[in-house]
Each structure stands twice: as structure tokens, then as C-alpha cells.
Amino acid sequence: MALPASDSFTDANGTVLTSHGTNWSNNRGSLVIQSNAVKGNVLNDDTAARWTADTPSNDQVAQITISAIASSSYIGVAVRLDSGGASTYYGYYASSNNRYFFKFVSTTYTDLQSPAGAGASLNDVLSLEVSGTTITPKRNGVLDSAFTPQTDSAIASGLFGVCAWTNTTTSGDNFVGNNLGGAASIAFLRRFRSFNGLIVR
């Protein structure tokens, strides 16, 4: 498929993400579709899945819109997810009471920076960009005010995708992944999403 990649998660409730078409593979646990949006599918654990239909450049961006949100239940985006399925990626996710910016390397979770200490809101757009060794979390198109761009050398390549923590309320919709520099395309796709969840290209 051609970039940008996109998914509005239109499917039956309870469909695991890897059964929603053929574009997704799990890196950690599993995610599931609920109310035409995606959320975690494992209680009190981290989950992540990568988009496998495209091979982006190492400098890439992933984006999702929060479609339901609650306390201590997280949805977000990941970049440079291990293409072989390991729990290795850079992540950024939010609940209504906190936001985290982190990395997984071979199943070890490390906060890249202190937790935000405050949550996100319904319809917030979370995106995570990686360029070289710089990873940047953005909320609603600008640098998340709780964080700064982070330098890290651990993960050099991989695929973009989604990540979550626990399997309760918080969900995301309108996922877009692209090579970095394709942000204009992401904005374009957001504006032209149709009612039935299809993306008009």
C-alpha cells in the first residue's frame, strides 16, 4: 500500500486488531476494536501493534485521535516498532489523568522523561515523530508541553503503529502513519474522513 497509511478501525466490536484486515501484527499483547475505534485488549498491561502493509523510512510519524477517554486507561502511538514482533519501540500515550513518553527495548519499559502528571482530553490528537535519534511527542499538532524532544540511540529502524495500556475505556481512532515530512498529508486525511470511516484520498 502507499503511504500515508491510515485506519479508522471500522469493524465489529471485539474484533482483535490482527483480524481487522491484514495490515496489523502484534508486538506486545493485543489490541481490539470497540465502537469503531482501537483500544488495549489486556488488563493492566502494555500492548502494541505495528502496521505491516507499508515499509516507512526510519524517520517516521504516527498519529491517532482519542475517541474515548478515562482515568488510568491509555491509548497512543508508537514508532520504530520492531519489524520482527519484539517489544521494542518508542511510545507515547495518554489517559484522562496522565501522559507517558517512553521506550520499550526487549520488553523493558523505560520512561524517557518524567510523566506529564496531567491527562489528555477527548478528541486530542496524539502524534509521535522520530528523526534520526530525536523523538518528539506532539499533542494537537504542537510539542506536548509536558515534554521536550528526546535524544536516544537505542532503536534505529522499524514500523509505526499503536500502543495502549489496559483494556478499559480509552480508545483511539483515525490512525495515520507516514514518513516524516508527510504531516501535511496527515492533516489532509483528517479533514476528509467520511462518515462510514473510510478515508478519502
Add this chain to the structure above:
Amino acid sequence: MKRIVMSLVVLLALLSFAPSLVQVKAQDAMATRFYIVPYVTVGYQRAPLHFGGRAFDPDPELTGVRWTQNDYGLINVGLIMATVDASQVTYLNTLPDILVVPANLDNVIGANITAVKAGLDSFEIPSVSITASDTYRGALREINGTFAFMQRLTRITGVNPFDLNIRLQTTYSQLPQLRKNALQQTASELGYSTAGITGASTLQDILVSIGNQNNRKPFVMGNVTI
């Protein structure tokens, strides 16, 4: 009369500046400081001791402190840049299990060299290249080069080498072939030469060689270039 008017003008001018003066003073009370801190793992999550994170709460004295980290790969140590107030600086200075980097990074290490080396050695961070004539900034740059290399290396191997009983004094010839391959791959990906590595080279020798090639390049933490 003219003098009174002038006095009023000066007074009003001073009052108009007062809020910003107060604001500047409040901002000055917060400082950016650097610490080398062991990490603690809880389940699959880890966070810097005392500062906390997802894995556990910070010490009460450090609640709300903003920090960014630069880790030693999967080895449980990292450089923390924290924004702290005076009481938090005092608290952190009392902690026996972290290394406190002086506020002025451009100070020369000088007579503190023995303590600096001992501190780094306690975390198995190579210290042989750091000398009394170095500044703390130079030392941090050296450490950053080592940390960046180990971040990539442990991402490739997927393990903390110390967990496999590979120490800084382990020689290249003693490493399993997979680890040798990982070292070569890491150096290649990060643009370092491995030409000088022999079977007798220790892991510390290799990291020092990488550090020399890195030439203490400036690096960024948060919005600060070090």
C-alpha cells in the same frame, strides 16, 4: 513640584517592573542539575531511583520534579537532567547512592578526580579517559558517547551484558560470537571504526576507543546542549 512629579514617575516605573522582577526571582529558584542515578526495575518497568516514574512514585521530596534521562542502555544506570528547587538540590546532595554533578559544568574536576572515578567505577561506567584536567562538561560528553553506544548495543542484544556476567574487564576474545557480532554491528551503525580491537581488548578498551572517536561531541538533553 517638578521633583515630586519625577519621583512619582520613577516610583510608577519601578512598580510596573515589580511583577517581572518577582517572576525572575521565582524562576531563578529553579535549577537544572545533573545526576547519575541507578535504575530500579519493577516488573517490566524501570525508572530512576528517587526520581520515580511509571514503575514507582518518586521520593516525597521530589514529587513533581521534571526530568529527562539518558540511560546506559539496558544497564540500570542513567544520566538524569532535573529541574529542581533549592530544597530539592539539598535533598539530592544527601543521597548516598547517586552521583551529583556540580552545578557549573565548566568547572575543572581537579582534586575531585579520585571521587569522580570511584563514582563512575561503582556504576561500571568507564572512567579511564577522564582526567583531573577535564571539565564536568567534558566528562558528561564522554559518558554520553558511552551511553549512546550501549543503548544501541543492548537494543541489538536484548540484554544487560552485566546480567550475562560480561564485565568491563571481559576481553573481546572471551565474548560469545553473538556478542562480538553485536559490537561490530553497533559500531558500524553508529559510524565508529573497530579497526583497533584485538582479542585482548577489554570491553572498557572498546568503549574508550568509541569515546575517543566520538571526540566528546556536544549532546542535547531536554532543551539543553551539553
